[in-house]
Amino acid sequence: MALSEQEILAGLAEIVNEETGLEAEEVQMDKSFTEDLDIDSLSMMTIVVNAEDKFGVRIPDDEVKNLTHVKDAVSYIATHQG
Amino acid sequence: MTDTTQTSRRVVVTGLGATTPVGGTAPQTWEAIVAGRSGVRTLEQDWVAEHELPVTFAAPIHTDPLEVLKKVEVRRNDPSGQYALIAAREAWADAGAPEVEPERLGVAIGSGIGGVHTLLSQWDTLKEKGPRRVFPLTVPMLMPNGPAAAVSLDLGARAGAHCPVSACASGAEGMGQALTMIRAGRADVVVAGGTEAAIHPVCIAAFAAMTALSGRNDDPQAASRPYDVDRDGFVMGEGAGVMVLESEEHARARGARIYAYLDGLGMSSDAYHITAGEPEGAGAARAMEEAISDAGLATTDIAHINAHATSTPVGDVAETRAIHRAFGGHTGNIAVTATKSMTGHLLGAAGALEALLTVLALYHRQVPPTLNLDQQDPEIDLDVVTGSARALPEGQLAAVNNAFGFGGVNVALTFTSAS
Numbered sequence: 148m149a150l151s152e153q154e155i156l157a158g159l160a161e162i163v164n165e166e167t168g169l170e171a172e173e174v175q176m177d178k179s180f181t182e183d184l185d186i187d188s189l190s191m192m193t194i195v196v197n198a199e200d201k202f203g204v205r206i207p208d209d210e211v212k213n214l215t216h217v218k219d220a221v222s223y224i225a226t227h228q229g
Numbered sequence: 230m231t232d233t234t235q236t237s238r239r240v241v242v243t244g245l246g247a248t249t250p251v252g253g254t255a256p257q258t259w260e261a262i263v264a265g266r267s268g269v270r271t272l273e274q275d276w277v278a279e280h281e282l283p284v285t286f287a288a289p290i291h292t293d294p295l296e297v298l299k300k301v302e303v304r305r306n307d308p309s310g311q312y313a314l315i316a317a318r319e320a321w322a323d324a325g326a327p328e329v330e331p332e333r334l335g336v337a338i339g340s341g342i343g344g345v346h347t348l349l350s351q352w353d354t355l356k357e358k359g360p361r362r363v364f365p366l367t368v369p370m371l372m373p374n375g376p377a378a379a380v381s382l383d384l385g386a387r388a389g390a391h392c393p394v395s396a397c398a399s400g401a402e403g404m405g406q407a408l409t410m411i412r413a414g415r416a417d418v419v420v421a422g423g424t425e426a427a428i429h430p431v432c433i434a435a436f437a438a439m440t441a442l443s444g445r446n447d448d449p450q451a452a453s454r455p456y457d458v459d460r461d462g463f464v465m466g467e468g469a470g471v472m473v474l475e476s477e478e479h480a481r482a483r484g485a486r487i488y489a490y491l492d493g494l495g496m497s498s499d500a501y502h503i504t505a506g507e508p509e510g511a512g513a514a515r516a517m518e519e520a521i522s523d524a525g526l527a528t529t530d531i532a533h534i535n536a537h538a539t540s541t542p543v544g545d546v547a548e549t550r551a552i553h554r555a556f557g558g559h560t561g562n563i564a565v566t567a568t569k570s571m572t573g574h575l576l577g578a579a580g581a582l583e584a585l586l587t588v589l590a591l592y593h594r595q596v597p598p599t600l601n602l603d604q605q606d607p608e609i610d611l612d613v614v615t616g617s618a619r620a621l622p623e624g625q626l627a628a629v630n631n632a633f634g635f636g637g638v639n640v641a642l643t644f645t646s647a648s
Binding site: 165192 | 299300301302304361362364365366
């Protein structure tokens with residue numbers, strides 16, 4: 148059964164917390180990964196790979212640059228989840 | 230123009246930090262060493278039996294980094310980097326977090342092997358899960374200068390972040406590099422030391438293959454026994470030792486506590502054999518002589534030596550010959566100790582940890598004992614401190630710390646007491 152956007156957000160926040168130490172509640176839909184959450188490109192790659200494992204999606208490297216905000220990642224995962 | 234002669238820029242030790250097999254901090258480590266407690270134990274990891282390792286014990290870190298660092302710091306640093314960060318932060322706080330211009334603050338933290346856990350775990354990841362799953366921070370985590378870089382980032386040190394790599398002399402060379410930087414006027418404060426995290430099945434198998442390790446699996450705490458007739462090799466340890474070194478002028482101006490002076494550095498290379506030290510100890514003796522003359526002292530001024538003494542049959546005798554060669558008739562007046570009997574051999578961190586123990590011996594005027602010395606090898610005619618710690622006399626004191634490494638590297642440091 149497909150996960151809701153809220154469930155995806157919660158899962159993504161866990162991954163971000165694990166990788167960066169940021170509190171999960173900081174990870175909100177309107178936040179920019181680089182500007183607001185201070186996540187660099189190396190951390191972003193780890194987050195993407197872990198999100199692929201967690202949500203059963205494939206996020207191509209070309210797509211990652213379009214995922215500037217948390218809501219972009221949540222929406223990508225919601226529409227591509229298996 | 231700044232006067233950069235050594236007499237005008239003496240270097241002092243103002244902060245100490247360590248995470249070792251016997252303690253999670255420098256004071257804990259010192260307390261354990263003076264009490265003669267061993268950090269050697271049987272390894273509990275599954276890989277020991279899985280790979281049928283011929284040696285089943287080591288001296289692992291006393292305090293889990295997860296108890297000290299943030300989870301994310303543990304995740305993003307190889308264990309060698311974690312240990313360096315822990316020790317550097319302790320040393321920095323112990324020094325009173327000196328106010329210093331970032332461009333005048335340096336780092337020199339050596340490592341013998343680098344991020345071997347990271348390299349090999351990511352090799353497993355590559356084989357099992359493919360290239361996309363290899364951790365993007367693999368390279369900065371496996372590079373030997375990763376720990377120095379992590380400390381430099383942590384403290385905002387911009388005068389240079391160096392990592393001498395000289396096997397088991399790396400940590401001592403870190404101290405030497407710091408001394409050179411401060412004397413040359415390149416920095417006022419340098420966070421210096423060594424770190425190592427090589428308790429990995431490959432390293433154990435490799436050192437065992439060259440018969441360098443003790444095989445005393447049935448009695449691990451008796452395995453590291455420098456100078457004893459029954460010694461049969463070293464015990465692998467891990468951890469980090471870090472000092473804050475500072476120009477005396479800078480330390481005095483801020484009213485810092487001074488543990489001791491780092492007054493002399495001696496370095497040589499044997500050009501004899503890739504792993505074996507030159508058996509007559511000529512190169513090692515030259516390093517000690519240089520370290521003492523660099524301090525403006527005579528060999529007769531030296532009251533204490535923290536020896537390299539790894540507990541190998543050949544190495545301990547060669548160092549003894551070197552000490553006789555350097556000190557001649559004064560040899561019998563020197564209180565010698567071999568603290569690897571308790572900590573095991575921290576490889577690239579050994580020289581740093583033992584330098585720190587030398588400083589504390591001068592500061593507390595107490596030489597820690599050598600453990601497991603039941604019957605001294607007759608070829609080793611040194612005054613070795615055993616049983617319990619031995620008091621050093623009042624007044625001005627000087628001590629030498631030796632660190633030798635594969636590749637024929639010899640490093641000696643001379644410390645003198647603060648008063």
